[in-house]
Each structure stands twice: as structure tokens, then as C-alpha cells.
Amino acid sequence: MSDAPFxxxxxxxxxxxASSLFLVASGLSLIFGVTRIVNxxxxxxxxxxxxxxxxxxxxxxxxxxxxxxxxxxxxLLVGLIGAMFxxxxxxxxxxxxxxxxxxATFALVLIIQxxxxxxxxxxxxxxxxxxxxxGAIEIFGERIPEYDLAxxxxxxxxxxxxxxxxxxxxxxxxxxxxTEDREMAGALGVNQSLLFTAVFxxxxxxxxxxxxxQVPREAASLLMDLNVIAEAFVVVVIGxxxxxxxxxxxxxxxxxxxxxxxxxxxxxTIVLAFIVMAVxxxxxxxxxxxxxxxxxxxxxxxxxxxxxxxxxxxVAALIxxxxxxxxxxxxxxxxLVLLTDFLVAALFAASLHFIMGPGGMISFGHAxxxxxxxxxxxxxxxxxxxxxIVALAVAPLCAAAAGVVVGWFCVRLSGVYLAxxxxxVAQIVWSIAFQWQDVTGGDDGIVGVWxxxxxxxxxxxxxxxLVLCLGGIWLLHxxxxxxxxxxxxxxxxxxxxxxxxxxxxHAHQWMAFVIAGGLAGVAGSVFVFxxxxxxxxxxxxxxxxxxxxxxxxxxxxxxFGPIAGAAAFTFLEDIVTRLSYWRAIFGGLIxxxxxxxxxxxxxxxxxxxxxxxxxxxxxxx
Amino acid sequence: MxxxxxxxxxxxxxxxxxxxxxHAGRGEVVALLGRNGAGKTTTMxxxxxLVVPRKGSVRFSGQDITGWPPxxxxxxxxxxxxxxxxxxxxLTVLENLEVGRQPSAGDGPVWTPExxxxxxxxxRDRQDNLGSQLSGGEQQMLTIARTLMGNxxxxxxxEPSEGIAPVIVAQLAETVRExxxxxxxxxxxxxxxxxxxxxxxxxxxxxxxxIRYSGSFAExxxxxxxxxxxxxx
Numbered sequence: 001m002s003d004a005p006f007x008x009x010x011x012x013x014x015x016x017x018a019s020s021l022f023l024v025a026s027g028l029s030l031i032f033g034v035t036r037i038v039n040x041x042x043x044x045x046x047x048x049x050x051x052x053x054x055x056x057x058x059x060x061x062x063x064x065x066x067x068x069x070x071x072x073x074x075x076l077l078v079g080l081i082g083a084m085f086x087x088x089x090x091x092x093x094x095x096x097x098x099x100x101x102x103x104a105t106f107a108l109v110l111i112i113q114x115x116x117x118x119x120x121x122x123x124x125x126x127x128x129x130x131x132x133x134x135g136a137i138e139i140f141g142e143r144i145p146e147y148d149l150a151x152x153x154x155x156x157x158x159x160x161x162x163x164x165x166x167x168x169x170x171x172x173x174x175x176x177x178x179t180e181d182r183e184m185a186g187a188l189g190v191n192q193s194l195l196f197t198a199v200f201x202x203x204x205x206x207x208x209x210x211x212x213x214q215v216p217r218e219a220a221s222l223l224m225d226l227n228v229i230a231e232a233f234v235v236v237v238i239g240x241x242x243x244x245x246x247x248x249x250x251x252x253x254x255x256x257x258x259x260x261x262x263x264x265x266x267x268x269t270i271v272l273a274f275i276v277m278a279v280x281x282x283x284x285x286x287x288x289x290x291x292x293x294x295x296x297x298x299x300x301x302x303x304x305x306x307x308x309x310x311x312x313x314x315v316a317a318l319i320x321x322x323x324x325x326x327x328x329x330x331x332x333x334x335x336l337v338l339l340t341d342f343l344v345a346a347l348f349a350a351s352l353h354f355i356m357g358p359g360g361m362i363s364f365g366h367a368x369x370x371x372x373x374x375x376x377x378x379x380x381x382x383x384x385x386x387x388x389i390v391a392l393a394v395a396p397l398c399a400a401a402a403g404v405v406v407g408w409f410c411v412r413l414s415g416v417y418l419a420x421x422x423x424x425v426a427q428i429v430w431s432i433a434f435q436w437q438d439v440t441g442g443d444d445g446i447v448g449v450w451x452x453x454x455x456x457x458x459x460x461x462x463x464x465x466l467v468l469c470l471g472g473i474w475l476l477h478x479x480x481x482x483x484x485x486x487x488x489x490x491x492x493x494x495x496x497x498x499x500x501x502x503x504x505x506h507a508h509q510w511m512a513f514v515i516a517g518g519l520a521g522v523a524g525s526v527f528v529f530x531x532x533x534x535x536x537x538x539x540x541x542x543x544x545x546x547x548x549x550x551x552x553x554x555x556x557x558x559x560f561g562p563i564a565g566a567a568a569f570t571f572l573e574d575i576v577t578r579l580s581y582w583r584a585i586f587g588g589l590i591x592x593x594x595x596x597x598x599x600x601x602x603x604x605x606x607x608x609x610x611x612x613x614x615x616x617x618x619x620x621x
Numbered sequence: 622m623x624x625x626x627x628x629x630x631x632x633x634x635x636x637x638x639x640x641x642x643x644h645a646g647r648g649e650v651v652a653l654l655g656r657n658g659a660g661k662t663t664t665m666x667x668x669x670x671l672v673v674p675r676k677g678s679v680r681f682s683g684q685d686i687t688g689w690p691p692x693x694x695x696x697x698x699x700x701x702x703x704x705x706x707x708x709x710x711x712l713t714v715l716e717n718l719e720v721g722r723q724p725s726a727g728d729g730p731v732w733t734p735e736x737x738x739x740x741x742x743x744x745r746d747r748q749d750n751l752g753s754q755l756s757g758g759e760q761q762m763l764t765i766a767r768t769l770m771g772n773x774x775x776x777x778x779x780e781p782s783e784g785i786a787p788v789i790v791a792q793l794a795e796t797v798r799e800x801x802x803x804x805x806x807x808x809x810x811x812x813x814x815x816x817x818x819x820x821x822x823x824x825x826x827x828x829x830x831x832i833r834y835s836g837s838f839a840e841x842x843x844x845x846x847x848x849x850x851x852x853x854x
Contacts, residue, residue: 170719177709177720184707187669189695189723189771291711 005140007260012139014259015252016148016217019155022251023210024228025235026162026244027203033179033242034199037090038416040105040545043229044112045204049078049211050220051120054127057215064132075209082204086197092595094196099362103552104594106545109225110587116222118581127215147216154213158206159248166244175199179242226541230427234277237420240290249288271431274424278409281421285413308481317560324466328459336458340530342570343469347523349550349562349569350473351516356551357561358480359512360492361410362419365426366547368406369399369517371539373524375433378446378534388452392468392525399521400514402429407513411506426544433536445535449528465526472519473563479515488512553593622646622806623668623699623775628677630667630830637663638674639830645775645806650797652817653810654852655827661810662704664827665777668808669701670694682727682774698727700773704780704810706764710753714744717752717763721770729774730803737766740796758789765796775806782816794819814852826851 028042056070085108093100133150136143166172178185178195186192211224235254239246254273261272280288309317327339352366376395380386386394406425410418433440440446455461479485490498491505498505528534537543546569554565572589576582624644630637638660645651655661667674670691678687686694695701709717718734725731738745741762747755755763761781768776778797782790797820800807811817817824818838826834826841828851834841841847 173712173716173719176712176716180709180711181707183671183691184703184709185720186691187671187695187701187703188721188767189692190720191692192690 005142008140009142009144010259010263011256012144012148012152014256015155016151017258018248018252018255019151019158020210020214020217021228021231021235021255022155022248023158023206023213025232025239025247025251026159027206027210028232029236029239029242029244029247030162030175030199030206031203032236032416034175034182035086035090035094035101035196037101037105038419039203040102040229041085041108041112042105042203042207042232043225043227044109045078045082045207046211046214046228046232047116047220047222047224048081048112049074049208050215050218050224051116051125051211052077052208053212053215054125054220055120057127062128062131067128067131071209071212071215074212075205078208078211079201079205082207083197083201086200089591089595090200091193091196096594099356099548099552100594103545103549104591106549107587107590107594110583110590113222113225114581114584114587118584120220122222124219124221126219130216133216151213151217155248155251158209159244162206162244171195171198230423230541231273233420233423234273237287237417238277238280240287241416242291243287243289246287246289271428274428277424278421281413281417282409285417287417309477313560321470324470328462333458336462337530338570338574340458340462340465340526341574342567343465344523344527344530345546345550345566345570346563347469347472347526348520349547349554349566350476351519351523352547353551353554353562354476354480354519355509355512355516358485358488358492359509359516360489361509361512362415363410363422363544364419364541364548365406365422365424365544366516366520367539367541367543368422368426368429369402369520370524370527370543370547371429371433371534371536372402372517373399373521374528374534374538375440375446375524376521377525377528378449379439381449382446388455388529392464392522392529395525396518396521399524400518403514403517404510406517407510410513411509423541423544426539426541430536430540433539440536443536445533447533449534450532451529455529461530465530468522468526472522476515476519484508484511549590622649623679623681623808625664625668625679626677628664628667628674628679630663630672630674632663632672637830638667638677640677641667641827641830641832642677643808643825643832645808647774647806648801648804649823650801650807650809650821652821652824653808653827654812654814654817654824655810656812656852659827659851660830661827662779663830665701665704665779665808665810668777669699671701695771695773696723696726698725698729698772698774700768700771700776702765702768702776702778702781704783706760708752708755708760708763708767711751713749713751714755714763715748717767718770721767723771725772727774729772729805731772732766732769734770737769740769740799741766758785761785761789761793762796765793769800773805775808776800778807778809780810780812782811782813790816812852814848 024042024046027045028039031037031039031042052074053070056073057067060066060070089104090101093104130147130150133146136145137149138144166176174185174190174195178190178192182192231254235247235250238253239248239250253276257272257276265272324339328336331339348366348370351369352363355361355363373395376398377391380391380394406422410421413421434442436442450456451461451464455464487498487503488508490503491508495505524538527538550565550569551562552565553568554561554563573586576586576589579585622645626642628638628641641660641664643651643653643664653661653664663672666672668679670686670689673688678685680686681694681699682697684697686697691701709720712720715734718737743759744762744766747759752760752763765778765781781793785793794816797807797809801820809817809821821838823836824834824838824841825832826847833851834847
């Protein structure tokens, strides 16, 4: 009984956090609803809002007016940055496969992160308290900050304002129409480009506002972006993509889960939210208030058939393989390490491509399988005293087993919801690896996982990697061109028609998850012996995004795209990470590639060769 | 008024239109007849800019609109009524009309929701209903009304009679005649010869992406082999 006031205070704290979470999530949801872009950079906009507000609050005269105008100006500035990004970058690639837009937004994450580091430095910055709201009010004997109470009011107020805008203004009506069927809206005279820019402005404005309002409560830090984006994704998915009211309800739910979860299980509050999301998605695959995603009209070119390797490409592939086999004869140790990295990346990317290309399922969490393979091998060595061969053989089975579990859930969802569930799984597994210190070593990772004596030299281990990774890629190629692969692709192109000719689409997709998971596990276990150590970073979201970038760099429609993408990625990363501010440079490079070759490196190459042959088969988009 | 010439449109590697030419003048209703998959809808979409033809040109209202984005084509006064209606289901009837609203660009008749409710009395009582709550016939009326809110001087009407109760089809025929009296140029795609004959001035018959016949219904009736070859099921 005496605990009641404390719980009530905790409840209010939860509501205050919900407001800022809602602001971020509603912007994300709006942007997704209209443009179908999953905006990874949304968390970065939130972070920018916080940093900008911190600077403005200190620059403007202190006082109520100064504080609130700095909040508003920050939101406005962030909104303009978002609109500019849409205008300069995204507008050029709307016709490209939608994952390209995703990668472009991730490039922006990298750029904003380094820009913030450059402008504001690495220190956390705690802003002043809000003037006029710096006290606390006693409620049932508990002191509640006035600012929290103001935020509790601000959330619903913004919800009301956005709702009125969407339902009572012409622009809002157009936005809702475009959310449903943007092609039809265009045919009715709605200028989509303008609408998209406007929505990006509004969404980024809300994210900036959320960040700016957070300044008196929480220090602005460089970790804010990916922390908040994971939570915002969860909120948007629980609420239903595109639903503002849903985003509000889900924000309250998640924030309260955090507020109370921290009392019970202080370490895994984020996991709690992700588990709720998984449960919601299984019961309602389109979120609490969302609508089942209708097939978009004019979704683009139909998929080209894949052909087994034969003729000239086969010769080219054999030459590459021969070069890889002969490489140790001329390459030094450094080059061999880089080539090993490439082989690992190639198998990782190829396995991701297997579920994305032929399988048609987007995964944001593929690093989970990679990481489980790596941790599996490391744990086998550390706790079971297993040798390298045993570890390399058994660890991929752990990853494949995870594929069985994850795949079971995933094949019941589709499109962006599936992608979000994989992201959730990745975040959960990451949290476990990060926090289960006794087993995984937490942040310190597991070190001292070296190859067996006979494979200790760089060249010997390179051959181990070569055999396993090329073998894995060859297997994927076989699977793709076996009847299993035909069934998988049939299910992707039309699941209804595939079902009606007797293909069990779910079973095929499930199997694809298991295969891809197992082979990503192979890549992970090869990786851990090549580095001798493993850290939680290897299964975090950025690692999954690396995989996406490789697949997209290579071109999703090409079977050998991921390998080209992995090569480009590995060597670029190696060069770029030596520079300071490499994230920004890397982000800029990704943007350039995305803009210059919207069908990827291999796609661009294929386009050149078809043009060269004078075959204008590929329609101009 | 509206003239498409030599349209060649591809979906991926498959050529759907093989040099289609159609035209419609002010106050003229032209029926584009053909079986399922003959290329009627693709012709409409190519004219509207929803798919970009690889060859051929579209002229409308004295301008070459080939390759324009659909919204600009619409704002020039060309309305599009899609085959599958594509009502905004989460929006009310009035909101659906609002999305279609554009200032008048040319000399077409000027529409308001009030005037449209005179043309489609069934919609008047359903103004505040969501698109998803309408019957198929009501949705068909709404999709036409929504397009008219753009005050077009020509419209592309893709299979309006498909899947609609006969009573409503009769009502739609009257609507098309009314729009013709208002001076609109109408390109109407149909599988139903009956409906097309009731409202159109001329017929173009399309098959495998090519126009096989172009002329009056009277001449068409004298050549039953054409009907049998290209239209009979």
C-alpha cells in the first residue's frame, strides 16, 4: 500500500518518456506511411534536435522565451535538414528498389554521427532545466518534476495537433490518400514529390522536437541515434505502420514497460519491449491500429529470371576462383587477412541475399546468425575445449537452430513487419551477448580463439576460409537452382499462385531461413578464428546493415551481386576506416554509389555490358 | 483534343503495346474494345503517364505530354478513372472528392461536390461514409466523381461497367452521355459491346497490343467476322 505513490510516480515518469518517444515514432510512421521508406536516419534527426537545442539554449538569452524558441528553432532546423535530404538524395532514387532508400538513410546516419562528433565533440551534454518548469510538484508525497508534467501534456497535445492536421486540412487529406495509394493520388493531380518533401519535413520536425524537448531531462549524446531508432521502430510496429494514434498508444505502452521493467529486470528493459513487439506481431501482424499492407500498385519491374552459371560468366567465375586459390603465392599476410575478410563477408552477404533475393524477405537482423556462429564457436572453444574443426562444424548448427526459431516467426509476417521482427531479434540477442557477462564476457567479448596449429599461418587459415566460404556460396547457388529454389522464387513472385500449385510457401521460406542462418553461421565461425576474438558489435544492428549494404551495392537481382558487393565493401572499409571521420566519408561514398548506380555495382556492370552488346533488353525505368 | 500515336509499351521484357494509336475529340466518346489482356488498360496507363511508353507520343490540349508525370497530365485537364476503382478506403466520400479537386485548367465543365451529387444521387446520402463502406456500384460512381473534381476536359474511363449491377450500368451509361453533352472527350475501354454501343460514337478494337479495327459501330456490324475474331469469347 505504501508503495502506491512510488508506483504512481513511476507511472508519470513513464508517461513523460512516452511523449518524446511518441514524437519520434509518429514522424517515422508518417514518413513510412506516405513514402514507404524505413528511415534509419530518424534517430539521427532526434539526436540533432537535442544537440541543436543544447547549443541554442546556451546561445539565446535565458528565460522562458529563449528556451522555447530554441526548442522550436531546433525542430524547424531538423525539419529543414530532413526535407533537404529528401529533396537532394531520396527524390532521385524513388524508382530504385526500396532497400536502396534504406541504405541511403543509413548513410545519413553515419554522416550525421560524424558531423555531430565534429561539431559537439564526444562528451555528453546536459542542457539547463527549462525555465519556469524547473521545480517539482509533490503528488501523493512523491516529488514529480514539473517538466515531466509538461511533457505529459505535450504528447497528447501534439497528437491532437497532428490528428487535426491530418483530418481537417487539405494537405492532411492528401497525405492520407497518398498513404493508401500514392500512384492514384498522382493520377488525380497530387504532386507526389512536393508531398513527400513536405512529409519528410513534418516527420523530421517531430523527431527534432522530440530530441529538443529531451534536453532538460537527458544528456545529449552520440549514442542517442541508434538507441532511439530501435525503440521508435518497436513503437511504430506495435502501433501499426502509418497510424499516429497507434504510435501514441504504443509509445505509452513501451515507455511504461521501461518505467516498470527497470524495477524488476533492470538490465533487459529493451528486451522486454522487443518481446512485446514480437507477441503483438504474431497476434496482429500489422500492429495494433495498422492496416494490412495492400500490394502497392506499379511496384516496378517484374523480377528477371535467374540463370545458372554457364558460358562466359562461368569462365569468369572460375578465373576468380583460380586467382583466389593462387593468391597466397603472391599476396603478403596483410593482403591475405583482407582476402579472408572478403571471403567471410561474401558468404555473409550471399546468405543474406538468399533470403532477400530468391526468398523475397527483407532481414534487418542477419548479423544474429553471423554472431551466433561466431559466439557458438568461441564458446565451444572456451567452455568445451573443442578444437577448431569441431567448433567450425558445430557452431553453424547453432546458427541454423536459431534460423529454425526465428524463421518460424518471420514467415508468418511480410514486408516491413518481417524486417522489424528480425531487427527485434537482433537487438534481443545483442542485449544478451552484451549483458550476460559470465558467459559472453559482455563488452569485453571472448578473446583467444585461435585456429589449430596446422592452420595457424595466415596462408593456411586463408585456405580454410576459402574452402568453407566458397563451398557455402556454391551451396547457395545450388539451392537457388534446385527445385527448392524454384519453389522459393515462385512463392516470392506470387504466393497465392504458388500455393495453388501445391507449393508450401511457408515451408520453403522457413527452410530458406534455416539455410541462410546456418551459412551465415559458417561465415561467423570462420570470422572468429581469423580474428581470435568476438565482441557483441558483431551481432549489432550496424553489422546487419553492413550486410544489407553489401547486398545492395552488388544489386539484389543478381545472384553474384552480393559477392561483388562484399568485395567493394571490404576493400572500401579497409581504406576508409584508416581516416578520421571515416563514418562520414563512408556514408558519403554509399550515397554516391546509391545515386550513381541504383541497381548496384554488379547491376551497373550488367547494364554496361548489355549496352555494350547493343541489347537494349532492360527497359529504361 | 487527345491523340496517342504509335505507343509501344513494355513490362520488363514483354511488349504489351505494339504501336497503338487512338484519338478522341471534344464531345466525342470513343470505345476501346478488346478482350482481357489485349492492352486496353496499358493503353490508358501509357496515355496517363503511369507507365512510360518506350516509343510513341501522346498529345493533349495542344501539348506533347509524352513522359510527363501523371500529376502534371492531370492538371492539364486529363482525368483518369482506373479499372479497379482505387477508392481511398480510409477516406470519406467527401474526402475522396477533395483529393481529386484541382482548379479548372481548360474549358471543361466546372464541378463541385453539390453538382456531382446531382449527377450521382446515391452518393449524397453517403458523403460521410468511408470508401470501404460503399457498394461496388457506389465505388464506381465515386471514382468517376472524384476524377471529375479535377475539372477535366477529357477523361480515360477504364472498364466502368465491370462487375456492376445492370441497374447501375444503365445509370452509368446515362452519366457518360451527360458528360459527352458537357463537351468532354472520353476514351472508354470496354469488354461489353452492349455498353460501349449504347454510349460511344466510334469503336477501336485492340488485340495483342495492336488496333485491328477503327470505325463506326454501323460498319462494325456489317463485319461480324471482326467481332468474332477479336471480341467473341
